[in-house]
Amino acid sequence: MLIYIFIACDRLDEKQEKQLKQNLPALQAALQTYVEANEANRAExxxxxxxxxxxxxxxxISQPVKKHTHLAPAVNLFNGLAQQYDIDCEVGSIEDGEREPVSYFGKHEGQGDAFLIAQYLGL
Known part of the structure; x- marks a missing residue:
């Protein structure tokens, strides 16, 4: 299954938008580092x-996964980013180019759990 995890960029107040724009280079760098470290897992x-x-x-990011253990590194990364940068995240599946969100987690939504997210995804 192909999944995605996004930084939630919608429904932000003015202060959150300003903070997100300020932190954008650091967030992009962290995600790029993860993708490079997980090339073998076809993370993009x-x-x-x-x-x-x-x-x-x-x-x-997007990444193919087969079981919840494959989700853990990505969920852990986004949990860390959420705490550090005061953001929330959206996770879901990609099928035929269409994204289907299944869960939200992060600073305001609560910490993401790879096992529970895998269940929401039907893994």
């Missing part, structure tokens, strides 16, 4: 942050 960076409006951004 999703980095579409060209719009002036954060709500249009898509920033995160």
């Amino acid at each position: 960076l999703i980095n579409d942050c060209t719009s002036d409006d954060c709500e249009d951004w898509q920033l995160g």
Whole structure:
């Protein structure tokens, strides 16, 4: 199954948007580092942050997974980013190019759990 995990860039207040824009280079660098370290797992960076409006951004990763243990490194990365940068995350599946969100986690939504997310995804 192909999954994605995004940094939630929509429904942010003005302060959160400003903070996200300030932290964008650090977030992009952390995600790029993860993707490079997980090339064997076919992790890919999703980095579409060209719009002036954060709500249009898509920033995160996609990666094929077969079981919850494959999710753990990515979920742990995003949990850490959520705490460090005061963000939330969206996780879901990609099928036929369409993204289907299944769960949200992060600073405000609560820590993500790879086992539970795998169950939501039907792994």
